[in-house]
Amino acid sequence: MKTSGTMIKVGWPVHFKYERPHSGGVTDIVLAALVFAHVLAAMGWLGGALLTTLAVGPNLRKLTQAASLEFNARVLPSMVNFTQVAAALTILFGLALLGYVYSQDSTYFSSIAGMDASIGIVLALITAAVAFSLTIPSFKKISKLAAKAIEGGQQAPPQEMMALAKRARTGSMIALILLFATLAAMVAAGVS
Numbered sequence: 314m315k316t317s318g319t320m321i322k323v324g325w326p327v328h329f330k331y332e333r334p335h336s337g338g339v340t341d342i343v344l345a346a347l348v349f350a351h352v353l354a355a356m357g358w359l360g361g362a363l364l365t366t367l368a369v370g371p372n373l374r375k376l377t378q379a380a381s382l383e384f385n386a387r388v389l390p391s392m393v394n395f396t397q398v399a400a401a402l403t404i405l406f407g408l409a410l411l412g413y414v415y416s417q418d419s420t421y422f423s424s425i426a427g428m429d430a431s432i433g434i435v436l437a438l439i440t441a442a443v444a445f446s447l448t449i450p451s452f453k454k455i456s457k458l459a460a461k462a463i464e465g466g467q468q469a470p471p472q473e474m475m476a477l478a479k480r481a482r483t484g485s486m487i488a489l490i491l492l493f494a495t496l497a498a499m500v501a502a503g504v505s
């Protein structure tokens with residue numbers, strides 16, 4: 314444990330660094346629960362984005378066109394929903410965590426941790442804007458087109474789907490890079 318100014322630092326299980334005059338060093342359960350929920354959701358978001366962008370996407374072309382249509386119609390919606398829910402929960406628990414941290418330490422935003430977290434939050438909000446306005450809608454349209462093509466007895470993906478796939482790929486790559494930057498800023502906040 315080390316002290317810096319009025320902040321108290323304990324390494325594990327949470328960075329317990331916000332002043333709580335009456336806590337006497339007891340683990341802050343609310344803080345621990347919020348960090349746990351926030352980081353778990355963030356793992357889901359980043360995990361979903363990594364898997365979709367780097368593992369599944371580039372390997373789809375190994376499937377036959379019919380199998381690729383089936384995948385896009387029947388599996389892709391669950392992957393997109395999972396990542397979407399994880400992203401929403403990351404933001405929700407992140408805001409709850411921010412509110413709690415601020416309620417414990419109203420000077421948070423003028424601390425190094427608060428400044429790092431602020432950079433992370435701006436990056437996270439830009440990431441969410443890209444994900445919810447470009448990437449997720451493109452993936453959803455791809456799934457709908459694939460389902461329609463299967464219903465219509467088509468074997469090959471329609472031309473429109475190729476253009477959407479390009480948009481979705483670009484969007485998910487941008488979101489992934491922004492997510493890494495967000496993670497770096499959040500971890501910097503956690504360790505400062």
Ligand code: HEM
Pocket residue numbers: 328351352355356359403404407408410411414426427430433434437438492493495496499500501502503504
């Ligand atoms: C609007 C969205 C978000 C808000 C409001 C938010 C807020 C916060 C806050 C206040 C902290 C505590 C920082 C500290 O210890 O001083 C934190 C920690 C953390 N955040 Fe976020 N966050 C958001 C998005 C994200 C995203 C997108 C990721 C992942 C890519 C992420 C990953 C983390 C991690 C891993 C920690 C723990 C850092 C550590 O203790 O080492 N957050 N977040």
